[in-house]
Amino acid sequence: MRDQAMRMQKELALEEIIHEENGIKVVMSGDQKVRQIIIGSQNDERIVKAVNKAIEKSQQVAAKKIQSMGGLGGLGGMLGN
Secondary structure: OOHHHHHHHHHHHHHHEEEEEEEEEEEEOOOOOEEEEOOOOOOOOHHHHHHHHHHHHHHHHHHHHHOOOOOOOOOHHOOOO
């Protein structure tokens, strides 16, 4: 089980999630590491909103990976589903 989890984590690190909104582009990995933030102008509220949406999308990717492995004892629902 641990080997599967480690393999899944590596696979998630290879996924790329991109979210663009209001002139802000956030690129992050499926394991929820922000790779890049490109900002057309400064606005804290827009930055927070864009980052939160990108994190939500990465959690959905993680949940799909867990489901494709048959779940992890019901923990899949905790990752964005």
